[in-house]
Amino acid sequence: MTDVHVVGVGMTRFGKHPDSDAADLGAEALHGAVADAGIDPRLIEAAYCGHVFQGMVTGQRILAQVGLAGLPLANVENACSSGATAIREASLAIRAGENDVVIAIGTEHLTSKFSGALTPDPSDPEAAVGATMPGVYAMRARRYMEEFGMTREQLALIPVKNKRNAAQNPLAHFRKEITVEDVLASRPIADPLRLHDCSPVTDGAAAVIVMSDKAAKKYANGRGIRLAASTLRTGSVDVEPTSMTYEPLTWKTAKEAYEKAGIGPEDVDFAEVHDCFSIAEVLRVEGLGLFEQGQYPWAVERGEADINGRLPINPSGGLIGKGHPLGGTGVAQVVELVRQLRGEAGSRQIEGARIGVAHCRGGKAVGIEGAACTVQILVR
Amino acid sequence: MPWRIAEGGTLTVPAPGISFRPGELETHPDGTGNLLGSRCRACGAHFFPIREACAGCLSDDLETVRFSTRGVLYTFSIVRQSVPAFEVPYALGYVDFPEKVRIMGQISGCDFDDIKIGMDMELVLEPFGTDDEGNELTGYRFRPVEADND
Numbered sequence: 416m417t418d419v420h421v422v423g424v425g426m427t428r429f430g431k432h433p434d435s436d437a438a439d440l441g442a443e444a445l446h447g448a449v450a451d452a453g454i455d456p457r458l459i460e461a462a463y464c465g466h467v468f469q470g471m472v473t474g475q476r477i478l479a480q481v482g483l484a485g486l487p488l489a490n491v492e493n494a495c496s497s498g499a500t501a502i503r504e505a506s507l508a509i510r511a512g513e514n515d516v517v518i519a520i521g522t523e524h525l526t527s528k529f530s531g532a533l534t535p536d537p538s539d540p541e542a543a544v545g546a547t548m549p550g551v552y553a554m555r556a557r558r559y560m561e562e563f564g565m566t567r568e569q570l571a572l573i574p575v576k577n578k579r580n581a582a583q584n585p586l587a588h589f590r591k592e593i594t595v596e597d598v599l600a601s602r603p604i605a606d607p608l609r610l611h612d613c614s615p616v617t618d619g620a621a622a623v624i625v626m627s628d629k630a631a632k633k634y635a636n637g638r639g640i641r642l643a644a645s646t647l648r649t650g651s652v653d654v655e656p657t658s659m660t661y662e663p664l665t666w667k668t669a670k671e672a673y674e675k676a677g678i679g680p681e682d683v684d685f686a687e688v689h690d691c692f693s694i695a696e697v698l699r700v701e702g703l704g705l706f707e708q709g710q711y712p713w714a715v716e717r718g719e720a721d722i723n724g725r726l727p728i729n730p731s732g733g734l735i736g737k738g739h740p741l742g743g744t745g746v747a748q749v750v751e752l753v754r755q756l757r758g759e760a761g762s763r764q765i766e767g768a769r770i771g772v773a774h775c776r777g778g779k780a781v782g783i784e785g786a787a788c789t790v791q792i793l794v795r
Numbered sequence: 796m797p798w799r800i801a802e803g804g805t806l807t808v809p810a811p812g813i814s815f816r817p818g819e820l821e822t823h824p825d826g827t828g829n830l831l832g833s834r835c836r837a838c839g840a841h842f843f844p845i846r847e848a849c850a851g852c853l854s855d856d857l858e859t860v861r862f863s864t865r866g867v868l869y870t871f872s873i874v875r876q877s878v879p880a881f882e883v884p885y886a887l888g889y890v891d892f893p894e895k896v897r898i899m900g901q902i903s904g905c906d907f908d909d910i911k912i913g914m915d916m917e918l919v920l921e922p923f924g925t926d927d928e929g930n931e932l933t934g935y936r937f938r939p940v941e942a943d944n945d
Contacts, residue, residue: 532876540819540844541899544934545874545881553872554889561870561912605887606873652850654840656897659870659889781844781899 419506420631420639421793423452424750426621429738430588431526437469440620440743441477441522448518448622454634456481459624460514462488463504465497465521466742468528477520495689495777496647497521498621499745499789503645505625515630521746522620525739530616532604535779549613549692551779553605556694559660560607563709565697567607571598572715573693574611574735580722581732583763588617588738612693617738621746623753640756642749643676644792650784657784660709664784665702665776672790673704678770680704685726685755685765686772687748690733699774700728703790722763730755730763741777748773749791756795769795815923815932819844821861822933828920829861830935832896841894864918865940866892873907880924890916890937904938915940 425447427440435443441464449456462483464474471490478484493500498521505517532547539546559565575595581587593611601610631639648668657663673679683705690696697711705726706714714720720728731737731751734744752771754760771793778786814820814828822828832843837854843862848855871888874881886902888910902910903921916937923934 532874532878534878540816543816544900545877545885545887546899547874547877549876550872550874550887553874554870554887557872558870558912603873603875605875608872652842652846653897654849654851655895656869656891782842782846 416510417512417627417629419509419642420626420628420635421623421642421749421753422626422631422635422639423448423454423624424622424753425449425451426586426743426747426750427619428586429617429619429740429743429747432524432618433526435524435618436527437466437473437522437524437620438476438480440524440618441473441520441622442480444522444620444622445477445481445518445520448624452624452634454516454624456483458516458634459483459486459518461505461508461517462486463491463501463517463519464488465491465493465499465501465519465745466523467492467494467497468525469523469742473522474520477522493777493787495691495739495741496745496775496787496789497742497777499748499773499775499791500647500787502623502625502746502749502791503647503789506642506645509625509627515627516624518622518624519746520620520622521743523740523742524618525616525741526618539779540781541779546779547605548779549605549608552692552694553608555659555698556607559694559697562660565712567599568595569712569716570607570612570693571595572712573690573696574598576715576720577690577729577733577736580730580763581736583761584732584737587732587736588615589732589736608692608694614691614734614739617740619738619740619743619747621743621750623746623749638757640753641794642791643794644672644790646672646675647787647789649787652782653784660698662698662702662784664788665699665774666704668788668790669703669774672792676792676794678792682770683726683772684768684770685730686728686774687731687733687751688728688774689776690729690735691739693735696728696733699776703772703774722765727765730760730765745773745775745789748775749793752793756793812931812933813926815934820935822920826920828918828933828935829864830898830918831859832862833857834860841896843896843898862896863893866890866916868910868912868914868916868937869897870912871902871910886910888916888937901936902938903936909939
Protein backbone atom coordinates (compact mmCIF):
# COMPACT_ATOMS: atom_id res chain seq x y z
CA MET A 416 0.00 0.00 0.00
CA THR A 417 1.27 3.45 -0.84
CA ASP A 418 2.19 6.04 1.77
CA VAL A 419 0.50 9.45 1.67
CA HIS A 420 2.57 12.61 1.28
CA VAL A 421 1.49 16.20 1.89
CA VAL A 422 3.01 18.04 -1.03
CA GLY A 423 1.36 21.46 -1.22
CA VAL A 424 -0.17 23.64 1.46
CA GLY A 425 -2.00 26.95 1.36
CA MET A 426 -4.11 29.09 3.60
CA THR A 427 -5.72 32.50 3.69
CA ARG A 428 -5.12 35.03 6.38
CA PHE A 429 -7.39 34.10 9.27
CA GLY A 430 -9.57 36.91 10.59
CA LYS A 431 -12.58 38.89 9.46
CA HIS A 432 -13.17 38.93 5.69
CA PRO A 433 -16.31 41.04 5.15
CA ASP A 434 -15.78 41.21 1.37
CA SER A 435 -15.45 37.49 0.62
CA ASP A 436 -17.43 34.32 1.19
CA ALA A 437 -16.51 30.71 1.99
CA ALA A 438 -15.99 29.88 -1.70
CA ASP A 439 -13.68 32.88 -2.25
CA LEU A 440 -11.61 31.89 0.75
CA GLY A 441 -11.53 28.23 -0.29
CA ALA A 442 -10.41 29.22 -3.80
CA GLU A 443 -7.60 31.37 -2.40
CA ALA A 444 -6.40 28.49 -0.21
CA LEU A 445 -6.59 26.09 -3.16
CA HIS A 446 -4.51 28.43 -5.33
CA GLY A 447 -1.98 28.67 -2.52
CA ALA A 448 -1.68 24.89 -2.21
CA VAL A 449 -1.32 24.41 -5.98
CA ALA A 450 1.36 27.12 -6.18
CA ASP A 451 3.17 25.66 -3.17
CA ALA A 452 3.12 22.18 -4.74
CA GLY A 453 4.28 23.68 -8.02
CA ILE A 454 2.01 21.43 -10.05
CA ASP A 455 -0.40 21.84 -12.93
CA PRO A 456 -3.82 22.07 -11.22
CA ARG A 457 -5.18 19.61 -13.80
CA LEU A 458 -3.24 16.86 -12.02
CA ILE A 459 -5.76 17.01 -9.15
CA GLU A 460 -8.04 13.99 -9.44
CA ALA A 461 -10.48 14.45 -6.57
CA ALA A 462 -11.42 16.89 -3.83
CA TYR A 463 -12.91 16.88 -0.33
CA CYS A 464 -14.21 20.05 1.28
CA GLY A 465 -14.86 20.46 5.00
CA HIS A 466 -17.20 23.17 6.31
CA VAL A 467 -19.93 23.43 8.94
CA PHE A 468 -22.33 26.34 8.37
CA GLN A 469 -21.65 27.20 4.72
CA GLY A 470 -24.63 25.46 3.15
CA MET A 471 -24.96 23.00 0.32
CA VAL A 472 -22.17 22.28 -2.17
CA THR A 473 -19.68 24.87 -0.99
CA GLY A 474 -16.90 22.65 -2.35
CA GLN A 475 -18.44 22.69 -5.83
CA ARG A 476 -18.65 26.49 -5.69
CA ILE A 477 -14.92 26.58 -4.97
CA LEU A 478 -14.06 24.26 -7.88
CA ALA A 479 -16.33 26.20 -10.23
CA GLN A 480 -14.58 29.42 -9.26
CA VAL A 481 -11.12 28.08 -10.12
CA GLY A 482 -12.05 26.18 -13.28
CA LEU A 483 -11.77 22.70 -11.79
CA ALA A 484 -15.47 21.78 -11.74
CA GLY A 485 -16.11 18.22 -12.84
CA LEU A 486 -13.84 16.50 -10.34
CA PRO A 487 -15.29 14.00 -7.92
CA LEU A 488 -15.88 15.97 -4.70
CA ALA A 489 -17.56 15.32 -1.37
CA ASN A 490 -18.49 17.99 1.14
CA VAL A 491 -17.69 16.90 4.67
CA GLU A 492 -19.39 18.03 7.89
CA ASN A 493 -18.02 16.78 11.20
CA ALA A 494 -18.32 19.93 13.34
CA CYS A 495 -14.89 21.35 14.24
CA SER A 496 -13.24 18.22 12.83
CA SER A 497 -14.71 18.80 9.35
CA GLY A 498 -11.46 19.93 7.71
CA ALA A 499 -9.42 17.19 9.36
CA THR A 500 -12.01 14.66 8.24
CA ALA A 501 -11.65 15.95 4.67
CA ILE A 502 -7.88 15.28 4.89
CA ARG A 503 -8.56 11.80 6.18
CA GLU A 504 -10.93 11.11 3.27
CA ALA A 505 -8.32 12.37 0.83
CA SER A 506 -5.67 10.15 2.39
CA LEU A 507 -7.97 7.12 2.23
CA ALA A 508 -8.55 7.71 -1.49
CA ILE A 509 -4.77 7.62 -1.97
CA ARG A 510 -4.21 4.57 0.25
CA ALA A 511 -7.02 2.73 -1.51
CA GLY A 512 -5.19 3.25 -4.80
CA GLU A 513 -8.15 5.11 -6.27
CA ASN A 514 -6.27 8.41 -6.75
CA ASP A 515 -2.71 9.72 -6.86
CA VAL A 516 -3.32 13.44 -6.33
CA VAL A 517 -6.15 14.71 -4.09
CA ILE A 518 -6.89 18.07 -2.52
CA ALA A 519 -8.53 18.61 0.86
CA ILE A 520 -9.98 22.05 1.53
CA GLY A 521 -11.45 23.44 4.73
CA THR A 522 -13.31 26.72 4.70
CA GLU A 523 -15.65 28.79 6.82
CA HIS A 524 -17.06 32.28 6.58
CA LEU A 525 -18.15 32.28 10.17
CA THR A 526 -18.69 36.01 10.75
CA SER A 527 -21.61 36.00 8.29
CA LYS A 528 -23.27 32.95 9.83
CA PHE A 529 -22.97 33.38 13.50
CA SER A 530 -21.90 35.51 16.47
CA GLY A 531 -21.45 35.00 20.18
CA ALA A 532 -21.44 31.61 21.85
CA LEU A 533 -21.66 28.48 19.72
CA THR A 534 -24.26 25.97 20.93
CA PRO A 535 -25.07 22.34 20.14
CA ASP A 536 -27.79 21.77 17.54
CA PRO A 537 -31.06 23.29 18.85
CA SER A 538 -32.74 19.85 18.78
CA ASP A 539 -30.32 18.56 21.41
CA PRO A 540 -31.72 18.14 24.95
CA GLU A 541 -28.74 20.01 26.40
CA ALA A 542 -29.14 22.93 23.99
CA ALA A 543 -32.77 23.05 25.13
CA VAL A 544 -31.72 23.83 28.71
CA GLY A 545 -29.12 26.44 27.79
CA ALA A 546 -25.92 24.53 26.93
CA THR A 547 -23.30 26.61 25.15
CA MET A 548 -19.86 25.39 24.11
CA PRO A 549 -18.12 27.91 26.40
CA GLY A 550 -20.47 26.80 29.20
CA VAL A 551 -19.56 23.15 28.76
CA TYR A 552 -15.82 23.86 28.70
CA ALA A 553 -16.20 26.21 31.66
CA MET A 554 -17.74 23.33 33.60
CA ARG A 555 -14.80 21.12 32.64
CA ALA A 556 -12.39 23.87 33.73
CA ARG A 557 -14.16 24.21 37.09
CA ARG A 558 -13.95 20.47 37.65
CA TYR A 559 -10.26 20.36 36.64
CA MET A 560 -9.48 23.18 39.09
CA GLU A 561 -11.32 21.28 41.84
CA GLU A 562 -9.55 17.96 41.12
CA PHE A 563 -6.01 19.08 40.39
CA GLY A 564 -5.69 22.48 42.06
CA MET A 565 -5.05 24.41 38.86
CA THR A 566 -5.35 28.14 39.51
CA ARG A 567 -7.14 30.68 37.34
CA GLU A 568 -3.76 32.37 36.74
CA GLN A 569 -2.20 29.12 35.51
CA LEU A 570 -5.05 28.64 33.04
CA ALA A 571 -4.44 32.18 31.76
CA LEU A 572 -0.90 31.22 30.75
CA ILE A 573 -2.32 29.19 27.85
CA PRO A 574 -3.93 32.11 25.95
CA VAL A 575 -0.85 34.18 26.81
CA LYS A 576 1.39 31.54 25.17
CA ASN A 577 -0.86 31.00 22.16
CA LYS A 578 -1.28 34.70 21.42
CA ARG A 579 2.48 35.16 21.81
CA ASN A 580 2.92 32.47 19.12
CA ALA A 581 0.18 34.02 16.96
CA ALA A 582 2.04 37.34 17.05
CA GLN A 583 4.79 35.53 15.10
CA ASN A 584 2.31 34.16 12.54
CA PRO A 585 1.52 36.60 9.70
CA LEU A 586 -1.71 34.72 8.89
CA ALA A 587 -3.09 34.69 12.44
CA HIS A 588 -6.33 36.43 13.47
CA PHE A 589 -4.61 38.02 16.49
CA ARG A 590 -1.13 39.56 16.20
CA LYS A 591 -0.95 41.17 19.62
CA GLU A 592 0.63 39.64 22.71
CA ILE A 593 -1.39 39.66 25.93
CA THR A 594 -0.62 39.26 29.63
CA VAL A 595 -2.17 37.20 32.40
CA GLU A 596 -3.70 40.45 33.67
CA ASP A 597 -5.34 41.02 30.27
CA VAL A 598 -6.90 37.54 30.42
CA LEU A 599 -8.22 38.06 33.95
CA ALA A 600 -9.60 41.51 33.07
CA SER A 601 -11.38 40.37 29.92
CA ARG A 602 -15.16 40.00 29.80
CA PRO A 603 -16.55 36.93 31.62
CA ILE A 604 -18.15 34.48 29.15
CA ALA A 605 -18.92 31.43 31.29
CA ASP A 606 -17.26 31.34 34.72
CA PRO A 607 -14.38 30.67 35.13
CA LEU A 608 -13.70 31.32 31.40
CA ARG A 609 -13.24 34.83 30.04
CA LEU A 610 -13.08 36.27 26.54
CA HIS A 611 -9.32 35.67 26.13
CA ASP A 612 -9.86 32.00 27.06
CA CYS A 613 -12.06 31.54 23.99
CA SER A 614 -11.19 31.06 20.33
CA PRO A 615 -12.62 33.89 18.20
CA VAL A 616 -15.25 33.91 15.45
CA THR A 617 -12.99 33.74 12.41
CA ASP A 618 -13.24 33.56 8.61
CA GLY A 619 -10.60 31.61 6.76
CA ALA A 620 -9.69 28.62 4.67
CA ALA A 621 -6.80 26.22 4.16
CA ALA A 622 -5.98 23.53 1.63
CA VAL A 623 -3.52 20.67 1.34
CA ILE A 624 -2.59 18.49 -1.62
CA VAL A 625 -1.81 14.87 -0.84
CA MET A 626 -0.12 12.41 -3.18
CA SER A 627 0.72 8.73 -3.48
CA ASP A 628 4.35 7.51 -3.45
CA LYS A 629 4.31 7.43 -7.24
CA ALA A 630 2.96 10.96 -7.73
CA ALA A 631 5.13 12.42 -4.94
CA LYS A 632 8.22 10.95 -6.56
CA LYS A 633 7.25 12.47 -9.88
CA TYR A 634 6.03 15.91 -8.77
CA ALA A 635 7.26 16.71 -5.25
CA ASN A 636 11.05 16.75 -5.67
CA GLY A 637 11.48 15.38 -2.16
CA ARG A 638 9.47 18.21 -0.56
CA GLY A 639 6.64 15.94 0.53
CA ILE A 640 5.98 15.38 4.22
CA ARG A 641 4.67 11.91 5.02
CA LEU A 642 1.17 11.70 6.52
CA ALA A 643 1.96 8.66 8.64
CA ALA A 644 -1.51 8.39 10.18
CA SER A 645 -4.90 10.04 9.93
CA THR A 646 -7.44 8.62 12.34
CA LEU A 647 -11.05 9.46 13.16
CA ARG A 648 -13.38 8.34 15.91
CA THR A 649 -16.73 9.42 17.26
CA GLY A 650 -17.60 9.63 20.94
CA SER A 651 -19.26 6.68 22.65
CA VAL A 652 -22.46 6.83 24.65
CA ASP A 653 -21.53 6.74 28.31
CA VAL A 654 -22.87 3.69 30.14
CA GLU A 655 -22.21 5.61 33.34
CA PRO A 656 -20.89 9.11 34.04
CA THR A 657 -17.19 9.42 33.34
CA SER A 658 -14.59 12.02 34.21
CA MET A 659 -14.94 15.28 32.32
CA THR A 660 -11.30 16.12 33.05
CA TYR A 661 -9.93 13.35 30.86
CA GLU A 662 -10.64 12.45 27.24
CA PRO A 663 -10.79 8.73 26.43
CA LEU A 664 -11.99 9.71 22.94
CA THR A 665 -8.82 11.72 22.30
CA TRP A 666 -6.67 8.91 23.65
CA LYS A 667 -8.39 6.18 21.58
CA THR A 668 -8.04 8.26 18.42
CA ALA A 669 -4.39 9.05 19.22
CA LYS A 670 -3.48 5.48 20.17
CA GLU A 671 -4.69 4.21 16.83
CA ALA A 672 -2.68 6.93 15.08
CA TYR A 673 0.49 6.21 17.10
CA GLU A 674 0.17 2.51 16.22
CA LYS A 675 -0.31 3.21 12.53
CA ALA A 676 2.68 5.56 12.52
CA GLY A 677 4.80 3.16 14.57
CA ILE A 678 5.58 5.77 17.21
CA GLY A 679 4.56 6.60 20.76
CA PRO A 680 3.64 9.91 22.39
CA GLU A 681 7.24 10.19 23.66
CA ASP A 682 8.44 10.51 20.04
CA VAL A 683 6.31 13.57 19.26
CA ASP A 684 8.31 16.79 18.79
CA PHE A 685 5.40 19.27 18.74
CA ALA A 686 1.64 19.40 18.33
CA GLU A 687 -1.20 21.54 17.09
CA VAL A 688 -4.19 20.73 19.30
CA HIS A 689 -7.81 21.83 19.41
CA ASP A 690 -7.66 24.69 21.92
CA CYS A 691 -11.16 26.02 21.26
CA PHE A 692 -10.89 27.17 24.89
CA SER A 693 -7.86 27.47 27.19
CA ILE A 694 -8.96 24.47 29.26
CA ALA A 695 -9.38 22.45 26.06
CA GLU A 696 -5.62 22.60 25.40
CA VAL A 697 -5.03 21.05 28.83
CA LEU A 698 -7.51 18.25 28.18
CA ARG A 699 -6.19 17.60 24.64
CA VAL A 700 -2.48 17.28 25.41
CA GLU A 701 -3.19 15.07 28.42
CA GLY A 702 -5.61 12.98 26.36
CA LEU A 703 -2.97 12.63 23.64
CA GLY A 704 -0.56 11.24 26.22
CA LEU A 705 1.88 14.11 25.64
CA PHE A 706 1.69 15.26 29.27
CA GLU A 707 0.66 13.44 32.46
CA GLN A 708 -2.93 13.87 33.58
CA GLY A 709 -3.27 16.79 35.97
CA GLN A 710 0.22 18.12 35.14
CA TYR A 711 -0.04 20.29 32.03
CA PRO A 712 -0.74 23.66 33.74
CA TRP A 713 2.52 23.28 35.70
CA ALA A 714 4.40 22.27 32.53
CA VAL A 715 3.13 25.44 30.83
CA GLU A 716 4.28 27.46 33.81
CA ARG A 717 7.78 25.99 33.36
CA GLY A 718 7.77 26.96 29.67
CA GLU A 719 7.77 23.35 28.43
CA ALA A 720 5.05 24.06 25.83
CA ASP A 721 6.73 27.20 24.43
CA ILE A 722 8.19 27.23 20.91
CA ASN A 723 11.65 26.78 22.42
CA GLY A 724 10.39 24.42 25.12
CA ARG A 725 10.59 20.66 25.53
CA LEU A 726 7.34 19.98 23.63
CA PRO A 727 5.91 23.03 21.85
CA ILE A 728 2.10 23.11 21.74
CA ASN A 729 0.24 25.24 19.19
CA PRO A 730 3.22 27.07 17.67
CA SER A 731 0.84 28.58 15.07
CA GLY A 732 -1.08 30.34 17.84
CA GLY A 733 -3.69 27.60 17.99
CA LEU A 734 -7.38 28.25 17.69
CA ILE A 735 -7.18 30.93 20.38
CA GLY A 736 -4.49 32.96 18.62
CA LYS A 737 -4.62 31.99 14.97
CA GLY A 738 -8.42 31.85 14.93
CA HIS A 739 -11.05 29.16 14.51
CA PRO A 740 -12.90 29.09 11.17
CA LEU A 741 -14.54 25.76 11.99
CA GLY A 742 -14.10 23.90 8.68
CA GLY A 743 -10.75 25.53 8.04
CA THR A 744 -9.21 24.68 11.39
CA GLY A 745 -8.18 21.05 10.90
CA VAL A 746 -6.60 21.76 7.52
CA ALA A 747 -4.75 24.82 8.85
CA GLN A 748 -3.23 22.67 11.60
CA VAL A 749 -1.70 20.40 8.95
CA VAL A 750 -0.48 23.48 7.05
CA GLU A 751 1.39 24.52 10.21
CA LEU A 752 2.82 21.02 10.71
CA VAL A 753 4.14 20.98 7.14
CA ARG A 754 5.67 24.45 7.43
CA GLN A 755 7.38 23.52 10.70
CA LEU A 756 8.63 20.19 9.34
CA ARG A 757 9.99 21.84 6.21
CA GLY A 758 11.71 24.51 8.32
CA GLU A 759 9.65 27.29 6.74
CA ALA A 760 7.97 28.64 9.89
CA GLY A 761 10.08 31.78 10.14
CA SER A 762 10.32 33.38 13.57
CA ARG A 763 8.17 30.66 15.15
CA GLN A 764 10.29 27.80 13.78
CA ILE A 765 10.80 24.84 16.13
CA GLU A 766 14.41 23.68 15.86
CA GLY A 767 14.91 20.16 14.56
CA ALA A 768 11.23 19.19 14.49
CA ARG A 769 10.75 15.79 12.84
CA ILE A 770 7.38 14.45 14.08
CA GLY A 771 4.27 16.61 14.49
CA VAL A 772 0.76 15.76 15.64
CA ALA A 773 -2.48 17.56 14.79
CA HIS A 774 -5.58 16.97 16.88
CA CYS A 775 -9.15 18.16 16.32
CA ARG A 776 -12.21 17.47 18.33
CA GLY A 777 -15.60 18.91 17.67
CA GLY A 778 -19.29 18.83 18.28
CA LYS A 779 -21.49 18.06 21.23
CA ALA A 780 -24.49 15.81 21.54
CA VAL A 781 -26.21 14.70 24.70
CA GLY A 782 -24.76 11.64 26.42
CA ILE A 783 -21.65 11.23 24.26
CA GLU A 784 -18.15 12.29 25.15
CA GLY A 785 -17.49 14.21 21.93
CA ALA A 786 -18.87 14.05 18.42
CA ALA A 787 -15.82 13.73 16.16
CA CYS A 788 -12.13 13.46 16.97
CA THR A 789 -9.19 13.28 14.54
CA VAL A 790 -5.47 12.79 14.95
CA GLN A 791 -2.94 13.23 12.15
CA ILE A 792 0.74 12.43 12.42
CA LEU A 793 3.22 13.98 10.01
CA VAL A 794 6.79 12.76 9.78
CA ARG A 795 9.65 14.43 8.01
CA MET B 796 -42.40 31.00 42.73
CA PRO B 797 -41.28 27.74 41.14
CA TRP B 798 -43.33 24.61 41.28
CA ARG B 799 -41.92 22.19 43.80
CA ILE B 800 -41.56 18.46 43.59
CA ALA B 801 -43.78 17.07 46.33
CA GLU B 802 -42.17 14.18 48.16
CA GLY B 803 -45.14 12.47 49.75
CA GLY B 804 -46.14 15.82 51.17
CA THR B 805 -48.75 18.39 50.47
CA LEU B 806 -48.88 20.12 47.14
CA THR B 807 -48.31 23.83 47.55
CA VAL B 808 -48.13 24.96 43.95
CA PRO B 809 -50.28 24.82 40.83
CA ALA B 810 -50.07 21.82 38.55
CA PRO B 811 -47.54 22.37 35.80
CA GLY B 812 -48.65 22.75 32.23
CA ILE B 813 -47.16 21.44 29.04
CA SER B 814 -43.71 19.88 29.30
CA PHE B 815 -41.15 21.79 27.23
CA ARG B 816 -39.86 18.42 25.96
CA PRO B 817 -42.36 15.62 26.70
CA GLY B 818 -39.89 12.92 25.65
CA GLU B 819 -37.50 13.96 28.40
CA LEU B 820 -39.59 15.58 31.11
CA GLU B 821 -42.84 14.11 32.36
CA THR B 822 -45.08 16.50 34.25
CA HIS B 823 -47.75 15.10 36.57
CA PRO B 824 -51.11 16.68 37.44
CA ASP B 825 -50.06 16.94 41.09
CA GLY B 826 -47.25 19.33 40.23
CA THR B 827 -44.45 16.80 40.37
CA GLY B 828 -42.34 15.63 37.48
CA ASN B 829 -39.60 13.28 36.43
CA LEU B 830 -36.86 13.19 33.89
CA LEU B 831 -37.29 10.17 31.64
CA GLY B 832 -34.72 7.82 30.20
CA SER B 833 -34.06 4.22 29.32
CA ARG B 834 -33.08 1.23 31.41
CA CYS B 835 -31.54 -1.80 29.77
CA ARG B 836 -33.42 -4.89 30.94
CA ALA B 837 -30.44 -7.04 29.97
CA CYS B 838 -27.59 -5.32 31.85
CA GLY B 839 -29.26 -2.67 34.00
CA ALA B 840 -27.51 0.38 32.47
CA HIS B 841 -29.47 3.63 32.40
CA PHE B 842 -29.42 6.31 29.71
CA PHE B 843 -30.59 9.87 29.30
CA PRO B 844 -32.31 10.65 27.00
CA ILE B 845 -34.34 7.65 25.84
CA ARG B 846 -32.31 5.35 23.55
CA GLU B 847 -33.27 2.51 21.21
CA ALA B 848 -30.41 0.23 22.17
CA CYS B 849 -27.99 -0.20 25.06
CA ALA B 850 -24.52 1.24 24.47
CA GLY B 851 -23.12 -1.25 26.97
CA CYS B 852 -24.46 -4.59 25.72
CA LEU B 853 -26.30 -3.61 22.51
CA SER B 854 -29.55 -5.13 23.75
CA ASP B 855 -32.67 -3.47 22.36
CA ASP B 856 -34.74 -4.61 25.33
CA LEU B 857 -35.00 -1.17 26.91
CA GLU B 858 -37.75 0.20 29.09
CA THR B 859 -38.58 3.85 29.74
CA VAL B 860 -38.03 4.79 33.37
CA ARG B 861 -38.47 7.84 35.62
CA PHE B 862 -35.22 8.93 37.21
CA SER B 863 -34.77 9.88 40.85
CA THR B 864 -35.35 13.54 41.57
CA ARG B 865 -32.24 13.96 43.74
CA GLY B 866 -28.60 13.83 42.76
CA VAL B 867 -25.17 15.40 43.32
CA LEU B 868 -23.73 18.40 41.48
CA TYR B 869 -20.71 17.23 39.42
CA THR B 870 -19.72 20.66 38.08
CA PHE B 871 -21.25 24.00 37.09
CA SER B 872 -20.70 27.35 35.40
CA ILE B 873 -22.35 30.75 35.36
CA VAL B 874 -23.16 31.37 31.71
CA ARG B 875 -22.89 35.06 30.82
CA GLN B 876 -23.19 34.87 27.03
CA SER B 877 -25.75 32.68 25.30
CA VAL B 878 -28.29 32.56 22.50
CA PRO B 879 -31.28 34.95 22.54
CA ALA B 880 -33.66 32.27 23.86
CA PHE B 881 -31.91 32.36 27.23
CA GLU B 882 -31.63 35.41 29.44
CA VAL B 883 -28.15 35.72 30.94
CA PRO B 884 -26.63 35.21 33.40
CA TYR B 885 -27.79 31.75 34.44
CA ALA B 886 -26.18 28.88 36.30
CA LEU B 887 -25.72 25.64 34.40
CA GLY B 888 -24.67 22.36 35.96
CA TYR B 889 -24.35 18.61 35.57
CA VAL B 890 -26.04 16.50 38.22
CA ASP B 891 -25.17 12.83 38.79
CA PHE B 892 -28.21 10.73 39.68
CA PRO B 893 -28.27 7.42 41.60
CA GLU B 894 -29.15 5.55 38.39
CA LYS B 895 -25.65 6.52 37.14
CA VAL B 896 -26.78 9.11 34.65
CA ARG B 897 -25.41 12.66 34.44
CA ILE B 898 -27.93 15.26 33.32
CA MET B 899 -27.41 18.91 32.48
CA GLY B 900 -29.77 21.57 33.72
CA GLN B 901 -29.94 25.13 34.92
CA ILE B 902 -29.57 25.75 38.63
CA SER B 903 -32.07 27.89 40.53
CA GLY B 904 -33.09 28.71 44.06
CA CYS B 905 -29.75 30.00 45.34
CA ASP B 906 -27.15 32.72 44.82
CA PHE B 907 -24.46 31.97 42.26
CA ASP B 908 -21.83 32.31 45.00
CA ASP B 909 -23.42 29.53 47.04
CA ILE B 910 -23.14 26.88 44.33
CA LYS B 911 -20.52 24.24 45.13
CA ILE B 912 -19.38 21.02 43.48
CA GLY B 913 -20.71 18.05 45.45
CA MET B 914 -23.93 19.75 46.63
CA ASP B 915 -27.09 17.66 46.89
CA MET B 916 -29.54 18.85 44.27
CA GLU B 917 -33.19 18.22 43.54
CA LEU B 918 -35.31 18.52 40.44
CA VAL B 919 -37.81 21.37 40.36
CA LEU B 920 -40.33 22.22 37.66
CA GLU B 921 -40.42 25.83 36.57
CA PRO B 922 -41.89 27.91 33.75
CA PHE B 923 -39.62 27.50 30.76
CA GLY B 924 -40.60 29.76 27.87
CA THR B 925 -43.51 29.37 25.47
CA ASP B 926 -44.24 27.23 22.43
CA ASP B 927 -44.92 28.55 18.90
CA GLU B 928 -48.58 29.25 19.80
CA GLY B 929 -47.63 31.21 22.91
CA ASN B 930 -48.57 28.49 25.43
CA GLU B 931 -46.57 28.57 28.67
CA LEU B 932 -44.19 25.62 28.89
CA THR B 933 -42.87 23.82 31.93
CA GLY B 934 -39.23 22.86 32.14
CA TYR B 935 -36.89 21.67 34.83
CA ARG B 936 -34.09 23.14 36.87
CA PHE B 937 -31.97 21.82 39.72
CA ARG B 938 -31.86 23.45 43.10
CA PRO B 939 -29.76 22.80 46.19
CA VAL B 940 -31.55 20.56 48.69
CA GLU B 941 -30.20 22.75 51.50
CA ALA B 942 -32.52 25.50 50.31
CA ASP B 943 -35.38 23.44 51.80
CA ASN B 944 -34.25 24.07 55.30
CA ASP B 945 -34.02 27.85 55.19
